[in-house]
Amino acid sequence: MIHRFGLLAFFVLACLQAGSVRAERSVVLVTNEECAMEAMSMLDIRKAYFGIAVSYEGRLVRAFRLNNDDELSHIFFQTVVAMSEKSYERRLLSMLLKYGTPRPQEFRDIGALVAALRRSDCGIAYLWLDDATSQAGLRSIRLLWQSD
Amino acid sequence: MTLFLQLIAAHGWRRQIMLALVLCAFVPIASAEDSQHDFLLFPSVDTFDTFNESAPDVGDSFVRPSLNVLYSYNGGRFRVLGEYLWSSTEAELERLKVGWQAGDNTMWWFGRFHSTAKFWTSEYHHGQFMQTSITRPSIEEWEDESGPIPSHITGLSIEHTLPRTDETAWNLGFSFGLAPKFVEDKLHPYDMLNPESDHGLSYNARIAYRPSIFSDNQVGLLAGWNDITVDSESSLNLTDLDDIQQLTVGVFADWQWDKLRILANVVHFKNELNYTTESVSDVFVAGYLQLEYKTGDDWTVFGRVDASSSEDSSPYLRLLSAYVSHRHMLGVRWDFHEKQSLTMEIADTSRQGAGVSHDNFKEVRFQWSSVFP
Numbered sequence: 001m002i003h004r005f006g007l008l009a010f011f012v013l014a015c016l017q018a019g020s021v022r023a024e025r026s027v028v029l030v031t032n033e034e035c036a037m038e039a040m041s042m043l044d045i046r047k048a049y050f051g052i053a054v055s056y057e058g059r060l061v062r063a064f065r066l067n068n069d070d071e072l073s074h075i076f077f078q079t080v081v082a083m084s085e086k087s088y089e090r091r092l093l094s095m096l097l098k099y100g101t102p103r104p105q106e107f108r109d110i111g112a113l114v115a116a117l118r119r120s121d122c123g124i125a126y127l128w129l130d131d132a133t134s135q136a137g138l139r140s141i142r143l144l145w146q147s148d
Numbered sequence: 149m150t151l152f153l154q155l156i157a158a159h160g161w162r163r164q165i166m167l168a169l170v171l172c173a174f175v176p177i178a179s180a181e182d183s184q185h186d187f188l189l190f191p192s193v194d195t196f197d198t199f200n201e202s203a204p205d206v207g208d209s210f211v212r213p214s215l216n217v218l219y220s221y222n223g224g225r226f227r228v229l230g231e232y233l234w235s236s237t238e239a240e241l242e243r244l245k246v247g248w249q250a251g252d253n254t255m256w257w258f259g260r261f262h263s264t265a266k267f268w269t270s271e272y273h274h275g276q277f278m279q280t281s282i283t284r285p286s287i288e289e290w291e292d293e294s295g296p297i298p299s300h301i302t303g304l305s306i307e308h309t310l311p312r313t314d315e316t317a318w319n320l321g322f323s324f325g326l327a328p329k330f331v332e333d334k335l336h337p338y339d340m341l342n343p344e345s346d347h348g349l350s351y352n353a354r355i356a357y358r359p360s361i362f363s364d365n366q367v368g369l370l371a372g373w374n375d376i377t378v379d380s381e382s383s384l385n386l387t388d389l390d391d392i393q394q395l396t397v398g399v400f401a402d403w404q405w406d407k408l409r410i411l412a413n414v415v416h417f418k419n420e421l422n423y424t425t426e427s428v429s430d431v432f433v434a435g436y437l438q439l440e441y442k443t444g445d446d447w448t449v450f451g452r453v454d455a456s457s458s459e460d461s462s463p464y465l466r467l468l469s470a471y472v473s474h475r476h477m478l479g480v481r482w483d484f485h486e487k488q489s490l491t492m493e494i495a496d497t498s499r500q501g502a503g504v505s506h507d508n509f510k511e512v513r514f515q516w517s518s519v520f521p
Contacts, residue, residue: 043315050362053252060225060249062182083362086486093188093519094364097275099255099307100220100229100247102184120182 026129027075027145030138035122037061039141042080048124049081050091051101056122063104064125066113076126079145114138183223190216192276192517201509212236216274225249229257233274238292241341242274242300253309260302260340264321265352265372267400267413269299271364277517280481282493285436286454286472287415291328291335294470294500296417296434297396298374300337301325301350309361317361319368321354330378330392333385333469348375348391356400363404370398370415385467388424392464395419398435409440419464432458432465434473448481465500473506474498488518 029045031037037056044054048063055061067073073085081088095101107113110131117123118137132140197209214235221228227247233240245259262269268288272279289295303325310318327350328335338347356368376392398415414435421428438452454475459465465473477495484490493513498506 046362052361053249055252060182081362091362091364093275094271094278096186096188096220097218097273097278098271100186100222100227102186102220102222105184123182 025147026143027072027079027126028129028132028140029124029142029144030117030127030132030135030140031122031124032117032120033137033139035139037122037141040124045080045124045142045144046082049104051095051103059121062102062120062123064113064116064120064123065104065106066108066110066125066127067106068108068110069128072126072128075145080126110135183221186218186220186222187521188218188275189520190214190218190275190277190517191520192216192515194282195514196511197513198509198511201507203507210236214276216242216276218273218275227255231274241339244340245305253311255307257305257307258303260300260338261305261323261325263297263299263301263350263352263372264305264323264354265370265396265398266297266299267354267368267370267398267402268411270321270354271402275519276515277487277489277519280440280448280450280491281438281452281477281479282491282513282515283452283475283477283495285413285438285452286456286475287413287434287436289472291337294334294468294472296465296468296471297372297394297415298328298335298337298350298376301327301352302338302340303350311361315360315362317358319354319356319358319366322352324349324351326350327374327376330376330386330389330467332379332382333467335376346377348377350374365403367401367403368399370396370400370413372396390422390424393420393422394464407442409442411438411440412436417462417464419462421463428463430462430464432456432462434459446483448483449479450481451476451478453477459500466502469500469502471500472497473500487520488516491515491517 029040048054048061053060077083077085077088092103096103105116107116113125114135114137117125126144132138192214194212212235214233216231216233219230225248227249229243229245229247231243233242243261245257245261247255247257249255262273264270266288268285287296290299301323303323305321305323308320310320326338326347328337329347350372352372354368354370356366358366374394376394378386378389378391380386380389395418396415398413400413402411414433417432417434419430421430434456436452436454438450440448440450442448454472456473459473465471475495475497477493479491479493481489481491495511497511498508501507
């Protein structure tokens, strides 16, 4: 009986621990650490991801995407652009056709994304907080999403 | 791909080589950091047939493959946009312009562009996949399809957005440049790759209200003034006609409520046809209303009415015998595999015709269109 109770307690604790790990999951907006930008409004972030010009100290802010993680992409479409992937892609195509507006560059490899961010003046990207803190040369400027 | 290579070969290499040289000129700039190239390919295959024609030669059936190539370069605030169309019937540099982003909300462009005062044209350009219907509304037709309003202007254009604190905005556009000439039975735009003199000027303006800068919904006003010079020796119909001064004023709307979308545009025309001995005034109204309804994620049914008023007595439209003065069209579109579509349209159509009566016929069209990547 004691043995069963111990097993049950172990599973409950394990589930709670897993829950607490998930609760800590966050997505943040990062930029090159040499960029002095301290914060960015959600409207400006959304504009940047639609290719609409947003500048900081006279330099255009370029948006980058990491698309190797379905959950991260899902959070991006729900939280940042607030529309379906199909509608978003269609809107980007329309802007490119009409105005030559560049689409956000996409990367499947986080290393390549980070390298592009470091090269850019004030580029932005969304990353899991864990990934953002483990990469040198980046600075988080806004919390975009946090799990319940 | 082989088919499209054949198309290129069929239209000669001079233009293609010149275009390639122009694009290559930007390659050194493109190596700069923070620069980006974008290519889009819009392939399509159209089929067309007629029945119940009022005259036997009113329209020939055809199968027409097309490839529209869009290239965009962005480096800092500098931008280049080029669009080139190949089809089995033409090869043409549609747009080639260089731009400068002056501030976050203003873009200056210089080069060849599509008229600011044409709504549909400046929304969809030659990106066939992006428009729901196969056909364009008659007042939005290109010059070589008997479009009554100049589409291609070579000169300067300015686009400005007046953002508000929320997502709403006002879009303002103004452009001026060289207008097309009237030759034989249609307008001929200024050709950057084969420049000729004697083109008149074109001024165009547009203002639009957008409830959200992140959607296509908009309503607005359009205005254009075109001095269209005439090659009076190119056709007997143009004898002693020196030039045409055209004023257009219009309203437009593109609005979507859930599954229903409305596209509409009404334009008031005032033309002055200046002959050697007299001037003839010409006033008419033309427009269209297109309704689209999404019946599912991938299916859209749509219909459009193209109509004109007082066009029968228009001396200007009588010069454009292939102008579609009336069309009642129904269609259905199926989107599949993310970026491919099949579309069918049937329509009851009237063309202006050479005399006082219209040429009537029924038409059926099928189309495959796509965009890559």
